[in-house]
Amino acid sequence: GQNIDQPTEMTATEGAIVQINCTYQTSGFNGLFWYQQHAGEAPTFLSYNVLDGLEEKGRFSSFLSRSKGYSYLLLKELQMKDSASYLCAVRESGGYNKLIFGAGTRLAVHP
Amino acid sequence: DTGVSQDPRHKITKRGQNVTFRCDPISEHNRLYWYRQTLGQGPEFLTYFQNEAQLEKSRLLSDRFSAERPKGSFSTLEIQRTEQGDSAMYLCASSHPSGENEQFFGPGTRLTVL
Numbered sequence: 001g002q003n004i005d006q007p008t009e010m011t012a013t014e015g016a017i018v019q020i021n022c023t024y025q026t027s028g029f030n031g032l033f034w035y036q037q038h039a040g041e042a043p044t045f046l047s048y049n050v051l052d053g054l055e056e057k058g059r060f061s062s063f064l065s066r067s068k069g070y071s072y073l074l075l076k077e078l079q080m081k082d083s084a085s086y087l088c089a090v091r092e093s094g095g096y097n098k099l100i101f102g103a104g105t106r107l108a109v110h111p
Numbered sequence: 112d113t114g115v116s117q118d119p120r121h122k123i124t125k126r127g128q129n130v131t132f133r134c135d136p137i138s139e140h141n142r143l144y145w146y147r148q149t150l151g152q153g154p155e156f157l158t159y160f161q162n163e164a165q166l167e168k169s170r171l172l173s174d175r176f177s178a179e180r181p182k183g184s185f186s187t188l189e190i191q192r193t194e195q196g197d198s199a200m201y202l203c204a205s206s207h208p209s210g211e212n213e214q215f216f217g218p219g220t221r222l223t224v225l
Contacts, residue, residue, distance in 0.1 A: 004153075033213065042115075042202060042216035043154065050211075087153050096167045097142060097212055101153030 002026050004102035006088050011108045012078055020073045020105045022088030030093040034062050034073045037085045037104065046086075047073070075107075083109045115217035117203050123223045124193055131189045132220045136205030143186050144214060145178055146202040147171065154202055160186060193224045 003025045012018040024032070031050040035043035049055055049064035049071060061074040073086055085106050089099040116135045124130050136143050141162050146154035157176070159167040162183040172178075175193075180186040190197055200221050204214035 031211070035216075042218050045213045045215065048211045048213055089153070091212075096159045096161070097206065097214075098144065098156040098159055098167060099154075099214065100156070103151065104153050 002100050004088055006102045006105045009106045014078055014109055014111050016078050017076050020086050022071045024069050024090050026090045026092050028093035031091040032064055032071050033089045035087040043087055078109050080109050115203055115205055115215055117217040117220050121221050125225050128193055129191045131187055132201055134186045134203030140205035140207050142206045144204045145188050148200045148202055195224045198222055198224045
């Protein structure tokens with residue numbers, strides 16, 4: 001079966017660091033994506049991991065452990081505009097690139 | 112190119128009516144996807160096109176739903192005999208065959224069935 005779990009909500013303080021975890025169980029694996037989605041808007045691509053390890057992109061980093069079925073998104077130097085939902089999505093192997101999304105983590109950044 | 116566009120952005124219809132949505136992908140993106148998203152959930156895959164060929168359909172796509180991409184460019188998603196449970200955001204995404212294949216999403220069409 002397919003199962004992607006991430007916390008429903010998180011809160012953090014402006015300027016701080018927050019880590020959003022994602023665990024997955026899917027039929028095959030061909031990459032993990034993180035998307036950001038502000039309320040009422042479309043998801044926007046943040047990061048992609050297909051090999052184990054850390055990928056860094058400015059204030060955002062994403063980590064993957066395929067053996068553990070685990071990923072996290074790390075956001076540094078939080079800003080108010082980072083308040084959004086963060087979606088973890090897995091691309092299964094053998095398919096046509098469709099993404100299986102988790103329900104998303106709503107992050108609220110407070111001053 | 113300004114990205115993926117969708118039309119209309121909002122649609123309110125009465126139960127039993129038919130609706131059609133349009134998606135224009137990023138040019139040179141031969142892969143096109145439709146997803147449905149309800150409040151508090153992540154997007155759920157509906158269907159996938161590579162050029163004009165519809166290669167995969169989700170079980171979520173009942174026989175009331177049909178999607179086309181006749182010339183391998185824009186796509187349409189039609190819902191016949193709408194039901195209140197069809198109320199959702201319908202998202203279109205496209206991707207290029209090279210690179211990481213990240214999907215770029217359009218702004219979505221929010222459907223409300225009364």
